[in-house]
Amino acid sequence: MPAAESYPDNLRYHPEHDWARVDGGEATLGITWFAQDALGELVHFEAPEEGATLTKDQAYAEVESVKAVSDVIAPLSGEVLEVNRAVADAPETVNDDPYGEGWLVRVRLADPGQAEALMDAEAYKQHLAEQG
């Protein structure tokens, strides 16, 4: 079942429709409800290698639906500690639960202070509204 639209208050958001759940020096990353809805049912997650370096605002992975492929942009810089194998095996997990079981990677942050520059949920919702 596709998830209902939501943007949890405890996450930080990147304008390219990515979220980060920051926990000290680490963060879990994923794509927002808006991103998965725009793509449709995901059928492939081209994951980074564990140990790969993420650079804020640069693509670090790809997600694909039947009709389209999209880069996944890193909201923060860091090193990949873990890739969500459940999503690699069953990409539709992202559609079902984009902020929970559908997380993409866990990273060790290069600079936890970067998170301050990301949007909170209200600002991201405003960003979506402005995009029309």
Place this chain on the structure above:
Amino acid sequence: MQTLLRTPLYDSHVALGARLVPFAGWEMPVQYEGVIAEHRAVRSDAGAFDVSHMGELTVDGAGAREFLQSVLSNDVERLEPGLAQYTLLTNEQGGIVDDLIVYELEAERYLVIVNASNREPDFAWLQEREPADVEVRDVSDDYALIAVQGPRALERLGLPDAPAFTFAEGEVGGVECTVNRTGYTGEQGVELLVSAEAAAELWDRVLERGVVPCGLGARDTLRLEVCYPLHGNDISPETDAISAGLGWVCALDTGFTGADKLRRIKEGGPEHKLAAFVMEEAGIPRQGMPIVEGGEVTSGSHSPMLERGIGLGYVPAELAQPESELTIDVRGRKRRARVVKKPIYSREES
């Protein structure tokens, strides 16, 4: 900025919550609930597609049969009223101006249903060549076309079975239409040609019978699984019928436009052939991706039935045989693929 055209079913699509996208100048539903669910509905039961964006041309007059025989690749002489035929409109080089279905309505009176994006070029092509005793008309705006496809399509519509590529007047839920036993999914089914005014009512009658509304997304994955070429992707005025594997719809003896060129290609053997392939590794092939061994992907997608990437592409002829190994360049990543016999998907093998 050109305004997008809307079919007579536009309001129905909006009411159903379809996701509408521009396609060949039309605003068309790409999906309703989701491409994969719609695809599976057609493979297991029945789905309905609005394909009213396709063009309808009539060819009338004492010389109609002779004229069509000269411009279309298949043998029009094999038609009689009530029979339809898949065929190609070819150019002097043997290239494919369009692929279409021709219906013999009565002696010297034909209907041709053409791809949406080729409606105007086809009409112009035929008008430029029509002899004095033939008249070609574009009647597309008078009609809507609803494809109902799947193993339970006929049962759900209450229509009698009939051989493929036949057609007859009929009705569904009291709405009169022409029932064509044709389709683009590899499944049993019909395409219902209906007046534009009655289209929305027919659509409602079809859906009331438990047929799932399907968008162009599923239409594309369904046709790709069974290797039906898409004009503009897999075939074009620059590609010939022999290389495309469409020699079976070319009656070379009829002397149609480009037949001599095609005969030479057939006798010499084409340099490239349109091959079907399945990904052996993760990754989804897409149109335009290079094939490392030569050529490029002309159509590619995720197959909902095989649950892996599939595609079509022109490859060097010696690599077009089943089991040949190919390498697809998926945005810089080299991913292995294997050539398979067409169709990629068939019910018997799954």
